[in-house]
Structures are given as structure tokens and as C-alpha cells.
Amino acid sequence: MTKIISDTYQRIYEIVRMIPEGRVSTYGLIAKSIGEKFSARVVGYALNNAFLEEDIPAHRVVNRNGLLTGKHHFNPSSLMQQLLENEGVEIKDDKVINFKKIVWDPNESH
DNA sequence: GGGATGACCGGCT
DNA sequence: GAGCCGGCCATCC
Numbered sequence: 001m002t003k004i005i006s007d008t009y010q011r012i013y014e015i016v017r018m019i020p021e022g023r024v025s026t027y028g029l030i031a032k033s034i035g036e037k038f039s040a041r042v043v044g045y046a047l048n049n050a051f052l053e054e055d056i057p058a059h060r061v062v063n064r065n066g067l068l069t070g071k072h073h074f075n076p077s078s079l080m081q082q083l084l085e086n087e088g089v090e091i092k093d094d095k096v097i098n099f100k101k102i103v104w105d106p107n108e109s110h
Numbered sequence: 111g112g113g114a115t116g117a118c119c120g121g122c123t
Numbered sequence: 124g125a126g127c128c129g130g131c132c133a134t135c136c
Contacts, residue, residue, distance in 0.1 A: 006131070006132040031132090040118035046133090047117055063118060070117030087118055 008038070012046040013053065015106050019060045022088045023104035024096060026064045033106040048073065059083040066099030 011034045019025050027040035027047075034043075043061075050072060051055040059080040064071045071080040071094060081091045090097040 028120090031118085037132080040114060042118095042133050044117040051117085056136080058117080058127080061117075064120090068117090073117055106120095110127065 008042065009033075009049060011035075011048040012043050013050055013056055016047070016050060016056050018059065018106060019057055019104055020027060020074045022101050024060050024084070024089060024099065025104045025106065027063060028064055029103075029105050030061065030105065044070070057083075060087075060098070060104075062096060066096040066103075068096075074103050098105075 007063055012030060015030045015033050016025075027043040031038045031040045031043045047056075047058050047070060051070075052060045058070065059069065059074065068080050068084075068091065071077050074080045081094065084091055084096070089102060096102065
């Protein structure tokens with residue numbers, strides 16, 4: 001069955017796909033990139049459906065604290081950390097060590 | 111249509 | 124520096 005995705009989700013998916021390898025981004029940054037009218041909550045909600053899509057690196061998206069808040073939604077939950085470490089991102093206690101160094105801002109990258 | 115939920119953020123104490 | 128509270132928008136029941 002083809003599931004129709006809201007246009008808002010499409011916007012979010014577009015940004016997440018632009019995240020380069022070995023980098024991470026935050027929900028707020030993505031929300032701002034789409035439009036300041038959007039809230040980070042919507043991004044998280046969209047990521048929940050995005051994680052169903054294989055083309056969307058949802059594991060590169062973390063919260064502003066650099067904490068892997070969405071890892072519980074992965075299967076297994078440690079998969080998120082595994083993928084990030086596989087790309088060269090160091091994780092400790094479910095949080096990115098050099099998060100501030102590898103954080104990717106879609107607005108600045110523009 | 112109303113109330114509640116959610117992978118959140120920013121500001122204040 | 125860490126913890127608490129309110130606000131934000133879209134989706135679900």
C-alpha cells in the first residue's frame with residue numbers, strides 16, 4: 001500500500017537527506033531550515049515516519065544536547081549508535097562527544 | 111471538533 | 124553548569 005506523506009514531511013525528509021556523512025544535525029536546525037513557523041516537534045514526528053524510509057539517515061539527527069534521544073525508536077535501539085560510529089562519529093553514554101564540532105547546520109551550508 | 115501526545119527548544123532560576 | 128517550565132506545530136484518538 002502506498003502511504004501518502006504530508007507535504008510537510010517531504011520538506012523534512014529533504015533536509016535530512018542533505019546531511020553529509022560523518023555529520024549530525026539537530027531537530028531545531030532542520031525545523032528552521034524548513035521555516036521558522038515549524039517546530040522541532042514536527043520534525044521528530046516526521047522522523048518517526050522517516051525511519052520507515054531507508055533513504056533517510058534518521059540516525060544522523062539528534063537533539064540540541066547531542067543526545068541520541070531517538071535511539072529507542074531504532075531496531076535494535078543500539079543501531080543508531082552503531083551507524084554513527086561506523087561513520088566516524090564518536091558516541092559515549094548515548095551522546096555525541098564532539099557534537100559541537102560535527103554538527104551540520106543546513107542554514108549555514110546554504 | 112476537542113483534547114492529548116510527541117525522536118524538541120529556548121529562557122530562566 | 125544543571126534542572127525546571129512554558130511554548131511551539133502537526134498528527135492521532
